[in-house]
Each structure stands twice: as structure tokens, then as C-alpha cells.
Amino acid sequence: MNQGTTPVLSELRFNSANMTPKLxxxxxFINQHxxxxxxxSVDELAASANISVATIYRFCRELGYQTFSQLKLAIAKEISVENALKSDAETGAGKDDTHRFPDYLKGLEATRDLLELKEIDKVADLIVSARRIIIVAVGASSVAATFMHYKLMRAGLMSHRPTDMHLATMLASNVDERDMIIAFSASGGTRDIIDVLKIGKRAKASIVSITGRRRNAVADLSSHHLLAVASDSPITSGSGLSVISQISVADTIYETLYWRDAGVRKRIDLATDSVIYKHI
Structure with a gap:
């Protein structure tokens, strides 16, 4: 197996001439981008390169990788090493610990521009009318999911935020068309989330997903899909940008609920009054 021995990009540059036309x-495409x-995701690469998903998996196996995720990780590591070497070679370049802030701002602007307000309105309607709301996420996306749960509870809307995916699966097995599931997943390809959504979809529950990509397995299972810009690679998985973008989408939903529904506004005001005395 090739993993960890020959740099992937170097091998592709020098050995691609020996591959079949499709490979x-x-x-x-990988060398250019x-x-x-x-x-x-594997679906996005297939669409961009105009190649079938099956051919991409065959390509991975030809290089000695069992999955596309393993290949991406190898490429990301190689790029990371190259960038580190370039950085070390630069002279007189001081380290700026705030270098991520411009990325955050650009990500938030892109998330704002990609949000479809009609979809936000539909999601708000579903939340208000749902009998029960289940919010699921793993990894760094859990931060945004917990924030969404906090906001809905503040609005007097009963939601569940299981942190154990076995518990999430059990909750999903008891939903029906009166319930909804909200899923946060930057990659849109997390198996635990996909398994929960498949159960919910079979039960005809409404499914809302917030992911970082237009095309992914989580989005395909959803009745409503919202984009939260993420620049995650296998190495930078769980980046601050992903979490911040997801939270911005969650807060947009909350603001929409507040201004569109008088009942929600009243419950939020009551919740505020109930905790205000705890402030010194």
C-alpha cells in the first residue's frame, strides 16, 4: 500500500501518463486543484471532474487508499508540509496571531450571501409547528447544535439535544410527520448523522440540515438544506470558521422566529424576565 510512502501529488504528476484516460x-484535476x-465530497469531485463516483473509488484503490477520505488526508498533509517549509524559508515575516479573523469575516459574508431567506422562513414555520424537535451533531458541529438548542429553549420551544448518538437514534426511531430533526454537519458526510436522518426520513419527519457543502449525503436526506460556509480539509476539520458559520445560520433562524411570531416573542420575553434577577 502506498499510504505514507510516496507523496501523492508527486506521484500523480509523474505517473498519470501511465493511467487509463478516466483515471x-x-x-x-487533483494536480490543478x-x-x-x-x-x-466524493460527489462534488465527481461532478467537477465529470467522472463517476465509482471511478473515483477505483482511482483511490489504484493509489493504495481504501477510501476517498484517506486520499484527501494524504493530500492535505502534503500541502501542509509544503506550506510549512515555505513559511520557514520566508525571512522577516512576523507571526500574526490574528490571521484567521479575515477568514472568519469572509466566511460570514459568504454564508450571508448564500442564505435563501425563503428557506429560512420555511424552516421557521416548521419549528413553530413541530410537536418535537431533535437537534443532532457530532464533533465541532456540536457547538452550533447546542447553541440552536439553547435558542429554541429560550423561545419556549421543546427541543432535544442528545449528545449520545445511540440516544439520538432511539429518539429518531419514535418520530413521525409531526416532528422534525435539525442536523449540523460541516462535511455532510458523518455516518452517525446520516443513520439518524435515514430513520427520520422513513418516518416522514421534517429534516433540516446545516452543512458546508451544496452536495452531500446529509443534504440529500433533508427536506430543507441551509449552507454554512466551511473551509475544512481533513487536517483542519472542526475549524472555527465552520462553527462560526453554523452559529450564524442558527441565530438567523432564531431572529426570524422572534420577528415573525408574536407567541415566540412573548415566551422569549418571559424567559428573559425569569433570569434577569440572576444578574448582579
């Missing part, structure tokens, strides 16, 4: 097409590929 060579993938190699050329290595950074972009590390943040793509």
Missing part, C-alpha cells in the same frame, strides 16, 4: 482525468479537492 488520468482525475489525476489532472489540490487545495480545493481536500474540502470536496
Amino acid at each position: 488520468r482525468k482525475i489525476a489532472q 489540490p487545495v480545493e479537492v481536500t474540502t470536496m
Whole structure:
């Protein structure tokens, strides 16, 4: 197996001529867009390179990787090493600990521009009318999911935020068309989330997902899909940008609920009054 021995990009540059035409097409695309590929799902790469998903999996196996995720990780590590070497070679460049802030601002602006307000309105309607709301996430996306749960509870809306995915699965097994599931997943490809959503979809529950990509398995299972811009690669998974973008979408939903529903506003005011005395 090739993993961890030969740099992936170097191998693709020098050996792509020996590949079949379809595999060579993938190699050329990766060489031209290595950074972009590390943040793509297998479906996105297939669409971008105009190649079938099955061919991409065959390409991975040809290189000695069992999954596309393993290949992406190898590419991301290689890029990370190259960038580190370039950084070390630079002279007189002081370290700026605030360098991520411009990325956060750009990500928030992109998330704002990609939000479809009609979809936000539909999601708000579903939340208000739902008998029960289950919010699921794993990893760093759990931060945004917990924030969403906090906001809904503040609005007097009964939601569940299981942190154990076995418990989430049990809750999902008891939903019906009166219930809804809200899923946060930057990649849109987390197996635990997908399994829960499949159960919910079979039961005809409404499913809302907030992911970082237009095309992914979580989005495909959802009745409503919202984008929260993420630049995660396998190495930067769980980045601050992903979490901040997800929280901004959650807060937009909350603000929509507040201004559109008098009952929600009243409950929020009551919740505020109930805790205000705790402030010194």
C-alpha cells in the first residue's frame, strides 16, 4: 500500500501518463486543484471532474487508499508540509496571531450571501409547528447544535439535544410527520448523522440540515438544506470558521422566529424576565 510512502501529488504528476484516460482525468484535476479537492465530497469531485463516483473509488484503490477520505488526508498533509517549509524559508515575516479573523469575516459574508431567506422562513414555520424537535451533531458541529438548542429553549420551544448518538437514534426511531430533526454537519458526510436522518426520513419527519457543502449525503436526506460556509480539509476539520458559520445560520433562524411570531416573542420575553434577577 502506498499510504505514507510516496507523496501523492508527486506521484500523480509523474505517473498519470501511465493511467487509463478516466483515471488520468482525475489525476489532472487533483494536480490543478489540490487545495480545493481536500474540502470536496466524493460527489462534488465527481461532478467537477465529470467522472463517476465509482471511478473515483477505483482511482483511490489504484493509489493504495481504501477510501476517498484517506486520499484527501494524504493530500492535505502534503500541502501542509509544503506550506510549512515555505513559511520557514520566508525571512522577516512576523507571526500574526490574528490571521484567521479575515477568514472568519469572509466566511460570514459568504454564508450571508448564500442564505435563501425563503428557506429560512420555511424552516421557521416548521419549528413553530413541530410537536418535537431533535437537534443532532457530532464533533465541532456540536457547538452550533447546542447553541440552536439553547435558542429554541429560550423561545419556549421543546427541543432535544442528545449528545449520545445511540440516544439520538432511539429518539429518531419514535418520530413521525409531526416532528422534525435539525442536523449540523460541516462535511455532510458523518455516518452517525446520516443513520439518524435515514430513520427520520422513513418516518416522514421534517429534516433540516446545516452543512458546508451544496452536495452531500446529509443534504440529500433533508427536506430543507441551509449552507454554512466551511473551509475544512481533513487536517483542519472542526475549524472555527465552520462553527462560526453554523452559529450564524442558527441565530438567523432564531431572529426570524422572534420577528415573525408574536407567541415566540412573548415566551422569549418571559424567559428573559425569569433570569434577569440572576444578574448582579
